[in-house]
Amino acid sequence: MTRDWTPLALAYLLLAVVGLIGTWWFNALAIVQMVDFIGDLTTSGPAVSSITVDLLVAAIAGSVFVLVEARRLRMRFGWLYVAGSALTAFAFTFPLFLAMRQRRLVRMARSTS
Template sequence: MSSSSSPPARPLEYVFAALTLPGVALTWRYNLEYMQQAGGFTVEGFVAAAFANPAAASLSVDLLLVTLAVSIFIVVEARRLGMRYAWLYLLLAINVAMAFACPLFLWMRERQLRLRPGSARA
């Protein structure tokens, strides 16, 4: 075993890792239910359903703005920390769910911070 073994994972890594599971499972439960009810998937139909009433529109606009802010953060923070493949998190946000991509990025960010030379964060 090497004398320079990596530090143990921090609690936040476990929290963010755990959040990826409901982030994909719960969103896709409803995506699949929508596709079954709609008889398939079209972007136009999905957007129309997302703005079908004021409550749905409020949640949709909220999600769009949060997604924009988090996407900017992901790109900037990934560059700052030297994390590769930042574009992958953005692709996952669009094609899977932001509720999955965001905690996945935060998990990998915590890991990157832990493994950085001279990292003494708790």
Template sequence: MPTLANIQFIKDYGPGFDLLNFIALANSNPASRSLSFDLFILATAVFVWMFVESRRLGIRHFWVVVVGTFTIAIAFSAPLFLFLRERRIIQLKNEEIN
């Protein structure tokens, strides 16, 4: 859903993705400002956790999560990271058994 909204933004305000205009519109009234700040704080906390956890577990290809966060949405990259994390935990457990 966030990607669809971004595509609509580009159609309405394009060509390209005008980040400054996007931020201005995202903060154009108290309700949208509240949601923007809330999302920013949540995304920052989740991103810091994902970074630390990826280092701790030695998760490869963390850069894909970073790119996904900024090009698609945190709603894409957080589940992707959870998948990569779970896969790595299983891999580490299998290495312990063998």
């Protein structure tokens, strides 16, 4: 239903699209330039390594949140957001999950009133 798309859900959805396009743009660039993607994350200096660890820890914590929250709200296939992040990017799947979570919360609130 279109009534489930609140401004917050749409904002999360927009962030998901930006995350998907932004990460895949640079992934494609790395492939075209035949860059050692994993090597660059760990050997391009302390600043890059710091950002890598920062984002990796945040993605792991976010993945735990996705799994726990999806189960709590009885959202089917919550694990797909985590698995999908390996194929796309967590910058895409996490805001997408937040958008779908917001829709679920709206539906739940509507059904109890």
